[in-house]
Amino acid sequence: MAGIKDVAARAGVSVATVSRVLNDHSGVREETRARVLTAVSELSYRPNTLARSLRTDQTRTLGLVISDVLNPFFTELARAVEDAARGRGYSVIIGNADEQLSLQDHHVRTLLDRRIDGLLVSPADGDSVALREAALLGIPMVFVDRWIEGLDIPLVRADGRPAVRDLVAHLYALGHRRLAIITGPVASTTSNERVRAFRSALLEHGLPLPDAYIGQGDFQTASGRQAAERFFALPQPPDAIFATDNLMALGVMEQLRTRGLRVPQDVSLAAFDDIPWFLHTDPPITAIAQPTQELGHRAVAALTDLVEGRSAGSVTLSAHLIARRSCGEDERTRR
Amino acid sequence: MAGIKDVAARAGVSVATVSRVLNDHSGVREETRARVLTAVSELSYRPNTLARSLRTDQTRTLGLVISDVLNPFFTELARAVEDAARGRGYSVIIGNADEQLSLQDHHVRTLLDRRIDGLLVSPADGDSVALREAALLGIPMVFVDRWIEGLDIPLVRADGRPAVRDLVAHLYALGHRRLAIITGPVASTTSNERVRAFRSALLEHGLPLPDAYIGQGDFQTASGRQAAERFFALPQPPDAIFATDNLMALGVMEQLRTRGLRVPQDVSLAAFDDIPWFLHTDPPITAIAQPTQELGHRAVAALTDLVEGRSAGSVTLSAHLIARRSCGEDERTRR
DNA sequence: GCTGCGCATGGAAACGATTACATCGGTCAT
DNA sequence: ATGACCGATGTAATCGTTTCCATGCGCAGC
Structure with a gap:
């Protein structure tokens, strides 16, 4: 060359x-x-960008570490991020953490070794050494969707709490009284927030949230399947299940299918994160939709602000409930 | 630092x-x-990997240009590729072409500018200047899933023709006689192969494939919707539709839903590429499954062979039909 | 007819690593 | 005692850029 x-x-x-x-x-x-x-x-x-970057000490490249490429929410996010970045003259290198802390840290390190200008990350559950080091080093960094407590890093996300409250009201109105939830990894910020919102909404209706109705998941399909399995081994299984992400909802459906249970007759189902397929499942699935594209754009905006020496603050958008038939029929969904 | x-x-x-x-x-x-x-x-x-790579003239990085991140087939492929590459000590930079030639070439150039060691690409439709230049330059390169005629580049893919033949036989056995297909972009190698296999299988059963039953798509959701729309504007619409990828099948379902048509009573539906959601759609969708993971692993094996100075040949795996209810009930799917 | 200035360009140092080659003791065979 | 050799380490060139500083030239002002 x-x-x-x-x-x-x-x-x-x-x-x-x-x-x-x-x-x-x-x-x-x-x-x-x-x-x-x-x-x-x-x-x-x-x-040769290597030589150029070596000399100028900037790569015009952003790192994006996402939790799971197989999760449609994150691929849509990644797409939005890449678009926004390209529009600003940056390219993006994606690392897929596959919900594993070790893999996440591997990618964070690889990315830093490449001297990316800034890092966008939706951190996996747990204490990430690599991320903390990066923060200490002063690498421009923005969290998106998920975050880590105690780190002073701008965060771009959607607050799902009001929508969760709406969901519970919706389920209550449809006559459900035994509501269960499937969470993400124990320390996952988003999942915890969703659980808390769920619990407090139940409380408003005078309903309890027994431990047995809290399924421990990890945001991946298999864990949804297992959590559902445990629910149905209970003497009194729940009559509605809320999965805190779409893959776990898929797992629940797989489990219901093998058990021959019907939605919503035998049990209702709702999920966090809306995806195109939810419209065509049997039945269509009630979901809480995030403004994914805007999340991506705002995150890039914040990060490039940081990279280019401006300051950046956190952004909170809102999510909303989309009621479909998977929780039963009411005046809104019946026609 | x-x-x-x-x-x-x-x-x-x-x-x-x-x-x-x-x-x-x-x-x-x-x-x-x-x-x-x-x-x-x-x-x-x-x-500092920049300095190291500059000096040693190798980055231990592979470029992967995929057609569409939003397509589950490709994200699964990307996942497999990254796994295999990491196992061999390489990292992967993904470029999303979004089915656009210009975006694909943009990514190819960016990747080459970064001096990646090798390029894995499932090329978009059309004549790619960047790809041809790369081939001329002797960049180690492997095609996966799709390819470009006339370029002597190893290709890792699944031959879908026997499965398409099976699909047609399946549809015929269920009584369908007016079979339509939705293609990818005009010059897409995979799509053309699927169309040809479809047409010749129809011929075996003495069935025609009128032009009106060939919907021109581009492998993305919207085009599936539009093709279906055109089919149903016909005086005699088809009684079975075969979408040559999963996103276009999604588009067809969206269109059917707005028209209030039922699958398979009003029209049958089948798709190329199986994805987890097809099991849970209403009804579950008959699909042709590719060995996606193995495709990714083999592609990385071939590419690293090239990169490390060994020779590499093409690999052809096989795809198979998974019959579900979306084409009607037969002895296999009924229970 | 100098001096000084600005404009267009070139020379060379740097960025952070790798690596061919030189150096320097020490050991061993003669 | 001498020289060859070896093992451990250092010196400096190099990769392909960017950028600071120097240079040369023409021209305006005096």
Whole structure:
């Protein structure tokens, strides 16, 4: 591959001049600039970003560590992030943590080793050494969707609490009294928030949330299946299940299918995070939708602010309930 | 961030020695090595991969350009690719082409600018200048799932033709005679293959494939919706629709839903690429499943072979039909 | 006819690593 | 005692850029 020297030689100028026209600095004679440009295209020269970044100490690259690529919510987020970043002249390197702390930290380190300009992360459950080090190092960093308590990092997310409250009201109105929830990993901030909101909404209706009705999940399909299994081994199984993400809802459906149980006749089902398929499942699934795209855009905006030396604050958007048939029929969903 | 010089200084050795222990070259006294190692950890030093790659001319990074992150088939593929690559000590940078030639070429260029060691791509429809240039430059490269005619690049894919033939037989046995197909972009190799297999299978049963029953899609949801719309504007709409990917099948379902049509009573539906949700849609959707994980693993194996100077050949795996209720009931699906 | 200034350009140092080659004791065979 | 060799380490060139500083030139002001 041709280097800047080759271009310089062919244009009959020094490398400094080539560099100047490439980064369009002023003070290059128009005719010289033209000569350089033709040399560039004749050699189909492309600058080596490694060398450039090494010298300038910036990569114009953002790192994005997501919890699970197989989760449609995160792929949609990733898509939005990449779009926004590209619009601002950054590229994005995605790391998939697969909900594992160790894999997350592996990616964070790899990303830092590449000297990315900033890091966008929706942290997995648990205490991440890599993330804490990064924060200490002063790497520009923004949390999206999930966060880590005690770290002073801007956070872009949707507050799901009001929507959870709406969901409980909806379930109550449909006559459900034994409501269960499937959580994410124990220390997951989003999941905990959803559980607390769920519990306090139940309280408003005078309903308890027995421990047996709290299924411990990990945001992945298999855990939804297992939690459902445990619910149905109970002497008195719940009559409605709220999965705190869409993959666990999928797991619940798989379990119901093997048991031959019907939704919503035998049990109701609702999920956090709306995805296109929920409209076409049997039955369509009631879900709480987040403004995923905007989450991605806002996160990139915040991060680039940080990277470019401006300040950035947290952003909280809101989520809303979309009632479908999986919780039973009411005046809104019946037609 | 600490550099190799800082480590050298603290350990009281030269940078050469530090480099030697870092890359565990032989010929360093055990005691020196230990001193260096403690210096490394005390400073929590991490080598700058930019500098390293610049010097060694290798990044231990693979580029993966996929057609559409929102397509579960590709995210599963990406996941498998990343796993396999990590297992071999490579990391992966993903570019999402969003089925657009220009975006694909943008990513290919960006990836090459980063001096990735090899490129894995499932090319979008059309003539890609960037890809051809890369091939000419001799960049190690492997196609996965899709390919470009006339480029001599190893290809890892699943041959869907026998499965398509099975699908047609299945539909025929269920009494369907007016079979329609929704294709991908015009020049898409996989889509064309599927159409040809579909047409010749129809021929075996003495059935025609009128142009009106060929819906022009682009592998994305909206195009499935539009193709279905056109089918139902026909004086005699098809009684079975085969979407050549899962997102277009989603689009068809959306369209059917707005028209109030039922599957399979009013029309049957089948898709290429099986995804977990197909089991839970209303009704469950008949699909042709590819061995996605293995596709990813084999592709990485082939690419790393190339990168590391070995030779690599194409790989063809097979896909198989999974009959569900969306095409009607037969002895296999009824129970 | 100098001096000084600004403009266009070139020379060379840096970025942080790797690595070919040089150096320096020490050991061993002669 | 001498020289060859070996093992451990250091010196410095190098990768492909950017950028600070120097240089040379023409021109205006005196």
